[in-house]
Amino acid sequence: MSTQEPGVRRPPRRRRPPALSPLREHLRDTFWFAPAAGLVGVLLLWWAAAELDAAIVAAFQERREYEALGELVGLADDAKTIITTVSSAMMTFIGVVFSISLVAVQMASGQLSPRVVRIFVRSRITKLTLAVFLATFVLSLLVLAAYDGEPDPRKVTAVPLVQSVLTMAMVALSLVLFIAYVNSTLRLMRVSHVMDRISRESLALLKAQERDREEEVVLGPETARLTYEGRAGALRDVYIARLVRVARRRGAVLRLIPRIGDFVLPGTPVIAVHGGAEVTRKAVRRTVSVGVERTFHQDLGFGLRQLADIALRALSPAVNDPTTAVQALDRIVQFLAVAVNLPLGALRHRDGQGRVRLVQDVPSWTDLVDLGLTEIRGVVAGNPQVSRRMMAGIDDLLSLAPPGRREVLERHRALLVEVVERTVPDAADREFALTADRQGIG
Template sequence: MSRPRTVSARLAAIRDSFWLVPAIFSIGAVTTAIGLSALELQLNLPVGGIVPSGPAGARSLLSSIITAMISFTALVFSITVVALQLASSQYSPRVLRTFLQDRIIQAALGTFVATFLFAMVVLAALPAQEDQRLPELSLTVSIALVLTSSATFIYYLHHITTVMRVSHIIGSIGAQTRRSIAHLPPPAEPQAVVLGGVTQTVPATESGMVNNVDLALLARLGREHDCAITVVPIPGDFVVAGAPLLRVHQATGGTPRPLPADRAEQCVTIGVERIPGQDLGFGFRQLADIAERALSPAVNDVTTAVRAVQEAHDLLRRLATRPDPTHVARDDDGTVRARMSNISYDTLLATIIDDIRLVAGQQPRVMRLLDAVVRDLASVALPVHRAAIERRLPPPADYRHDN
């Protein structure tokens, strides 16, 4: 898998990673344990009677905590892996990211690991002699962390059974896609951009899915080299090594200087799988996959397919009132320096309407819902989308009111 190339893309990859929250919890636990162990010789806190009376009892307590937390952590990992396997087989492999980015799952794992590491550091700091003072505050914090871990474990079991429900998964995909829609250019922004002739083409040096495009960095390069840059693939497209990745255009009234291919290619992050964010079509692909798998003979879950289409209906309706998005970065004087297109509305309709219709031929409930969705979109869509919608309208004779 290729690594993100820009600072913003790397920070986003770290922020969305599964290990970030457990790592923060672990570092905090180790740091706190070391700090308390170092300061307790100077503290005189009234915590006597709560902790064991001697080093032997403290060692026994901490050893039990460490053993229990290792078991808790292993159990959480096992439950999470089972949840991922069930989601992958029953819904779609592309919904795994929803579980891996769940902050509750990450926080539960972080709490268990933090308790284990805190107890281990305190155990190492215990005095060897019976007459030496015990780190009573650290032992008290260890007990409090065990109680917190027990409560966290109970809530984790409740949470994991909730997020595995298909309605919750579909709702999460919809919420994620709505956030992507919110980051699209405003509908009132001019979409038509006229650029000069192509003076240079930058090929891709590796194959993969286009995950992220740093348009601001591309605009800065265009400004430095007096040109405009167009991203050829859209986010979510698969680009082949050697295929055109960027095109350099002549800016108004200037002669562009050759663009360094290595610097330009750093602005586009390529990975092995699609990710949400700039890839507007990823959520629609997930919803279509869930519906198609639910309609397969092996599953035959029409209600799940209906729920996926309903969520897609909301998303399609939001996009029907705005033109196909084009991301443009301009100078202060309005000169276009970088441009990137996104998935077209026609392609989104094909993903949801055409693909699901193909597998739902024997399910009148789903077919009626798809027909109702297309009719509703036709009533609110911009003229630019009318042709794509009208091609998918059912014949008037087939009109049936869906109760």
């Protein structure tokens, strides 16, 4: 896109993307970061508690309050029994608890879609529970090692009283998190809650992607193309803040050629440069993230892809669960109803002065409707509950859509009627299957 001419009113300044946004999202897709951070945190916490215990012992000995110090030694010895029990049982408890996660993931992958497994991986309560459990186990070992076994208060060097209290507090926190974890896991094993989670993340991304309502700015001449160098995979996201910064420094406009979610091969072009000084591959290194699967971070169509997959799996002969397909259609229609009046198309990311620096292609309204309805419509034969819900959803969207966005909905409505008329021989059954019903069949 061409830069803005002097004297032309600039559009409102957009909220700049967080500098660490891609890194934060990538860490959320891992299962190691939260436990590792928890272990580092508990080591620091134990060190502070050990220093406090040493200061307490030194203060009692300096004041020659040996009787009071002896009472503290007794309390610490009593707590040692509890900590020993905690230390021996915690790892077994961890193994039993997190076997629940593996069962839940296996059930969700088999009954819903393999793409919903990422919901369990990204679950904050699961990661927090694992981190606290491991931290409690490590802390109990450190506290046990801190006992010196000296009964004489005059010679004692360490009384891990604060450390013992801290360990018991961690045990209490572990029990609370265990209850919350079981509740969260049981919720995620229910298809309605999984689809609600997918829907909320999709709507959050839809609202977060700010788009210009103004007319398209004409792109200038293309001066270069930068190819992707790395292993093949799905384009997960791009580092928007860095690309905008590079384009501003070079006085250029960058255009992302593939769409987020596309499968990218080494040697294929990923960034087109328009105008400005030369932009080298080194300048945009590590701005394109490719992985083995798609993510929600910048992928607008991924939520609809998951909902459509759940509906297709539910309508397969092996599962035969049209009610689940109707629930998936509820969420698809909800997403499309929010998107129907939003400006869709290319995202134009601007620098601090309001100049366009990065153009990113995203699904259009037609793309979103086709993604949400096409495959489900193809398997509605013999499932009047699903065809009735789809008819009601299309009618609702037609009532909300502006004139320019009704054509694709009318096309899907006509194709739905055609599928039902071709596969349902009886006229009364056809009429029933094509009657709009938001619950499918009540």
